[in-house]
Amino acid sequence: MSERSTVHVEGIAPATTDKEVQDFFSFCGKITSISVTPVSGEEGAQKSATVTFEKEAAAKTALLLDHTQLGTSVVHVKAAHSLDDIAGDHAASASEAKDEHDHDLEQEDKPRSRIAAEYLAQGYVLSDTAIQKAIALDQKHGFTSRFTNALANFDKKYNATDKAKGLDENYKISEKASSGWRGLHSYFEKALETPSGRKLRDFYAQTDKQVRDIHNEARRLADLKSGKSEGDEHNVSAAPTVGAGAEGVGAAPATAAAQSSGTAPSADQKA
Numbered sequence: 396m397s398e399r400s401t402v403h404v405e406g407i408a409p410a411t412t413d414k415e416v417q418d419f420f421s422f423c424g425k426i427t428s429i430s431v432t433p434v435s436g437e438e439g440a441q442k443s444a445t446v447t448f449e450k451e452a453a454a455k456t457a458l459l460l461d462h463t464q465l466g467t468s469v470v471h472v473k474a475a476h477s478l479d480d481i482a483g484d485h486a487a488s489a490s491e492a493k494d495e496h497d498h499d500l501e502q503e504d505k506p507r508s509r510i511a512a513e514y515l516a517q518g519y520v521l522s523d524t525a526i527q528k529a530i531a532l533d534q535k536h537g538f539t540s541r542f543t544n545a546l547a548n549f550d551k552k553y554n555a556t557d558k559a560k561g562l563d564e565n566y567k568i569s570e571k572a573s574s575g576w577r578g579l580h581s582y583f584e585k586a587l588e589t590p591s592g593r594k595l596r597d598f599y600a601q602t603d604k605q606v607r608d609i610h611n612e613a614r615r616l617a618d619l620k621s622g623k624s625e626g627d628e629h630n631v632s633a634a635p636t637v638g639a640g641a642e643g644v645g646a647a648p649a650t651a652a653a654q655s656s657g658t659a660p661s662a663d664q665k666a
C-alpha cells in the first residue's frame with residue numbers, strides 16, 4: 396500500500412481502545428489496515444498507531460486531525476509525505492469527485508469541512524486550527540462551490556424552500572426527499588449545537604446567501620418535524636467521553652481566509 400495513504404499516530408492514551416482509534420479515523424474514509432501498539436513495555440505507556448486507508452484523499456483528511464483530542468489525550472498525526480504533497484494531483488477535486496446530483500458521496504470525496512461537522516455532530520471537539528485547515532482545503536480544491544451546488548440542486552429538485560406551497564404540502568414531499576434532507580443535513584443540524592459547528596455554518600452563510608437560506612430552511616423543517624416550534628432553541632446534546640474536553644471551542648470564528656496550518660462510527664454512517 397502506498398505510503399501516501401498511510402498515517403502514523405502518536406500520543407494515544409493507554410486507556411484508549413483499538414476500536415476507539417479505528418472509529419475516530421474511519422470518518423476520514425475506508426480503512427484497509429490499522430495497528431495500535433504501546434510505545435514501550437512499561438505499564439501505562441502511551442500507544443502509537445499506523446492507519447492505512449484505501450484512498451490517499453482519506454489520509455489527507457486524517458492529517459487534519461493532528462493535535463486533536465482523542466479520549467484523554469491530544470494525538471499527533473503525521474505522514475511520510477507533507478500535506479501539500481498528499482493534497483496534490485491525487486486528492487479528489489470538484490471535477491474528479493462524483494456528480495453533485497449523487498448525494499451518496501464517498502467519504503473521501505466529501506468537503507473536509509463537512510467531515511469536520513460530522514466529527515462535531517458525534518461529540519468530538521475540534522480546534523479552530525483544524526476547522527480552518529479544513530475550510531482552506533475546501534477552498535483550494537473547489538469543495539465549497541461543489542457542496543453549495545449539491546445543496547442547491549437538491550433544493551431545486553424537491554422545492555424544499557418553496558414557501559408558496561405552504562407547510563402542509565412541504566410535508567408531503569416524498570419519503571425519498573425527506574430521507575435526502577436527513578442525509579444532507581442531519582450532520583449539520585447536530586453540529587450546529589456546538590460553537591465550532593456554528594462557525595462552520597457561518598462560513599457557508601457568509602460566503603453564499605443561497606447556502607444560508609437552504610440551511611435555515613432545513614433547520615426549520617427539522618425542528619417542525621421533531622415537534623419543536625420555530626422559536627425553540629436546540630439543546631446541546633451530551634458529548635461522548637471520547638474527544639470531550641479539548642480546547643478550541645468558543646475561540647475566534649473561522650474565516651474564509653483561513654490559514655493553512657493541521658473530524659467514530661463507521662465511514663458511511665455520516666451522510
